[in-house]
Every structure is written in structure tokens, then in C-alpha cells.
Amino acid sequence: EPEVFAQDAEPGCIAARAGGGLVVARRDGLWAMDTRDGGLIALAGPPYDPSRQRYNDGKPDAAGRWWIGALSDARAPEAALYRITPAGAEPMLGGIAVSNGLAWSPDGTVLYRSDTKAHTIWAHAFDLHSGTLGEGRVFASFAPRTPDQPLASYGGRPDGAAVDESGAYWVAMFEGAQLLRYAADGVLLEVVPLPVRCPTMPAFGGADGRHRRAT
Numbered sequence: 653e654p655e656v657f658a659q660d661a662e663p664g665c666i667a668a669r670a671g672g673g674l675v676v677a678r679r680d681g682l683w684a685m686d687t688r689d690g691g692l693i694a695l696a697g698p699p700y701d702p703s704r705q706r707y708n709d710g711k712p713d714a715a716g717r718w719w720i721g722a723l724s725d726a727r728a729p730e731a732a733l734y735r736i737t738p739a740g741a742e743p744m745l746g747g748i749a750v751s752n753g754l755a756w757s758p759d760g761t762v763l764y765r766s767d768t769k770a771h772t773i774w775a776h777a778f779d780l781h782s783g784t785l786g787e788g789r790v791f792a793s794f795a796p797r798t799p800d801q802p803l804a805s806y807g808g809r810p811d812g813a814a815v816d817e818s819g820a821y822w823v824a825m826f827e828g829a830q831l832l833r834y835a836a837d838g839v840l841l842e843v844v845p846l847p848v849r850c851p852t853m854p855a856f857g858g859a860d861g862r863h864r865r866a867t
Contacts, residue, residue: 655687655690657685657687657690658690659676659678660678660680661678661679661680661702661706662678662679662706663676663677663678664677664678664679664706664707664708664709664710664720664722664723665677665707665708665709665710665711665720666685667710667711667712667718669684670716672687673685673686673687674687675695675718676692677707677710677720678706678707679698679702679705679706679707680697680698680702681694681695681696681697681698681702682694682695682696682736682740682741683695696740696741697740698741699732699734699740699741699743700722700731700732704724704725704726704730705722705723705724705725705730705731706722706723706725707720707721707722708720708721708722708723708750708751708752709721709751709752709753709754709812710754711754711755711756713756713760713763713778713780713783714756714760714780715760715780715781715783717735717736717737717783718735718736719733719734719735719736719744719754719763720733720734720736720741720751721733721734721748721751721752721754721765722734722748722751723748723749723750723751723768724748724749724750727749727750727769728749729747729748729749729767729769729770730746730747730749731746731748731749731750731751732744732745732746732747732748732751733745733746733748733751733765735783744784744785745765745785748767749767749768749769749770750767750768750769751765751766751767752765752766752767752768752810752811752812752813753765753766753768753773753810753811753812753813753823754813755813755814755815755821756778756815757778757815757819757836758815758817758818758819760778760780761777761778761780762775762776762777762778762836763775763776763778763785764776764791764813764815764821766810766811766813766823768809768810768811768826769809771793771794771795771796771809771810772790772792772793772794772810773790773791773792773793773810773813773821773823774788774789774790774791775788775789775791775838776788776789791821791834791838792810792823792832792834792838792840794807794808794809794810794825795807796809797827803827803849806827806828807825807828807830808825808826808827808828808829808830809825809826809827809828810823810824810825810826811823811824811825811826811851811852811853812824812852812853812854812867813853813854814853814854814855814856816856817861819835819836820833820834820835820836820841821833821834821836822834822854822864823854824851824852824853824854824866824867825851826850826851826852827849827850828849828851829845829846829847829848829849829850829851830843830844830845830846830851831843831844831846831851831854831864831866832844844864846866851866851867852866852867853866853867854866855867
């Protein structure tokens with residue numbers, strides 16, 4: 653039976669803490685959560701105006717640094733991608749409407765990210781030692797849905813993502829009812845239809861890590 657820990661503000665993502673429990677990124681900032689009883693301790697306030705933005709997708713890099721992207725409630729390009737440090741959230745890239753799709757190449761030299769509103773995925777050079785972003789390039793882009801386009805013919809927009817051990821990038825296509833798998837050079841390798849219209853995140857599990865899962 654799952655335990656449910658109700659939150660007073662929208663949670664965007666979570667991460668495991670080295671000392672146990674979780675860190676929860678919510679609209680109102682970062683919180684440490686005790687998973688035994690749901691107790692919360694405030695760690696840092698939000699680096700944005702919480703009446704306009706909130707934390708969204710986030711993942712740790714291979715060095716353990718947590719990266720979190722925010723989204724704009726108005727879907728305006730005013731949000732940012734943050735690197736979390738002991739001092740709080742450090743903006744690393746701005747001009748984002750809906751930050752999503754964070755994942756890294758197996759060797760840690762490429763950071764992938766998407767802007768769901770822009771229907772675009774980027775690949776950035778990444779320095780794992782310093783935790784810095786380099787130049788980005790468009791990795792994949794998609795046609796937005798037109799006002800009169802039936803939902804059934806819309807391929808979706810990029811949401812959460814993951815990279816498998818071969819280096820392929822898997823992305824959930826929100827409202828597209830599918831997962832897409834791309835090679836590291838941006839070539840589309842596979843389309844996986846799903847029985848749900850709005851997938852949000854792929855993941856891999858099982859003893860060999862080869863079981864595909866999606867929320």
C-alpha cells in the first residue's frame with residue numbers, strides 16, 4: 653500500500669538525499685522531507701516569482717549535482733534551468749517557457765533538455781567536472797498543433813526523458829501517446845505507441861535495466 657504525503661504547494665520533482673529521505677522541489681522552494689512521517693524542513697526559497705513560475709523537471713548529474721528546470725505559468729520564455737548548490741539555486745540557462753527532458757549521455761559529456769512549449773529538444777556540451785554547460789544545438793524539433801488539428805493526428809510535444817545504457821535518448825511525447833527513441837546523433841530509431849494520450853516520463857527498471865516504464 654503506497655504512502656501518501658500531501659503537499660501544500662505543487663511538487664515538481666524529487667531527489668534522494670545522501671543522509672536519507674528526499675529533497676522536494678516545490679513551487680515555494682526546496683524542502684527536505686523525512687519519508688518516515690512526511691516531515692518537512694525548508695532548505696531554500698524559490699529563485700523566481702512563485703506567483704508566476706514553479707519548479708518542474710529535475711535530475712542529478714553523475715557527480716550528484718541536482719539540476720532543476722522551472723516553468724512559466726503563462727508559458728512565456730521567462731523561466732530558467734538551475735543548478736542546485738548548498739547556497740541555493742544558480743541559474744544556468746534562461747529564456748525557457750517549460751523546462752523538461754533533462755538527461756545526460758552515458759559518458760556525461762552531453763546534457764539534453766527540452767522546452768515543451770517550444771516543441772524542441774537541445775543537446776549541450778557538458779563538463780561533468782565543473783558542472784557547466786557549453787554550446788547547445790537543436791537535437792530534435794516537432795510541429796506544434798494547429799488550432800484546427802485533431803488531437804489524434806498530433807504527434808505531441810517533448811516532456812520527460814531518459815537515456816539508456818547505449819546512449820539512446822527516450823522522450824515522452826505529451827498528448828502524442830508515444831515514446832520516441834533517438835540515437836545520439838539525433839536519428840529517430842523507434843516509435844513506441846502507448847495506450848495513454850499524455851505520457852510524461854520514461855524510465856528503465858528490472859534486474860537488467862531493460863524493462864521500459866513510463867508515467
